[in-house]
Amino acid sequence: MTQASLFTTHDGDIVLRAGAEPDSKHDFRVHKFILSLASSVFKDMFAFPQPSDQTLNERQLPVVDVSDPPAALDVVLRLIYPGVEPPKITERKTLSASLLTADKYNITSIYPTLRENLKTFLPGDREPLWAYIIACRFGFLEEKKQAAEQTNSEHFLHLGDREVLQLVSSTDLFQLVEFIQRREFEGRSKITWHLYPTNVTYKTSCEHKGRDTQYYYSQLEKEVWEAFFFNPCLGPNDLFAVVDRVHDPPPGCDPLPMSGDWYSEEGDEDDKAFKCPLQPMTIRRKLVDLADVLRRYNKELLQRYFGGV
Secondary structure, X not given: OOOOOOOOOOOOOEEEEEOOOHHHOEEEEEOHHHHHHHOHHHHHHHHOOOOOOOOEOOOOOEEEEEOXXXXXXXXXXHHXXXXXXXXXXXXXXXXXXXXXXXXXXXXXXXXXXXXXXXXXXXXXXXXXXXXXXXXXXXXXXXXXXXXXXHOOHHHHOOOOOHHHHHXXXXXXXXXXXXXXXXXXXXXXXXXXXXXXXXXXXOOOOOXXXXXXXXXXXXXXXXXXXXXXXXXXXOOHHHHHHHHHHOXXXXXXXXXXXXXXXXXXXXXXXXHHHHOOOOOHHHHHHXXXXXXXXXXXXXXXXXXXXXXXX
């Protein structure tokens, strides 16, 4: 049985006509027995005598109009029919509509499969706020926590499907907003605290002036903060990459003028040898410590707001 002919078989005994708009209607010729086994809603529906004026199709099969999107109903049917290969869901809209359709007909048996599909959008989802809302709506606690970790305040401005906000409770939404605000405020404070104490007044014969040194640190702090804002799970290598985005300090540092050499683990770890108040190896060690601090803080905050999922 091909994919195209799956729900057009002649032995089907009922037609589900899906689609809310007249030009989007699609007929699925299916079997009452299979629907009844999968759904208590369909089972109760078929238990009642059908009205004599019920709509029939050209083959005299009863037609039931449903408002579900055809793509979502197709996914649900493929998941409840035995021996059918599970569909691959690549669109967020299709996944959320499929979950809502399964919920409408109380087909909870396919939740685990749809939940696994949701996991494919994590991590690295460009719309983690959408994933958070869907996870909240259907009680997927692990995915809720993962999505919350990846969400930042900017995602609220770029939510592709704003109608999905209707699916989330004010309590869950407030929980996420409070978590993000706390993480961003405390994260900024920790970044400032860990970078600021670096000795920028070390007296050496270097052409860098105090103002230039302070500017370098302010730029470094700014870049580290932006990296943390977009990726709270960043590690040491992520922070080392941040260093490359900071403008090199003025020339004249003795003996290594290139920033790439400054942060090489193979270099001399004695900052005094660099004769520079920027103390490159000190910065490197501080970035390693800072990455560990931010990771532990993020984990503790997730635990506090979303529990030990």
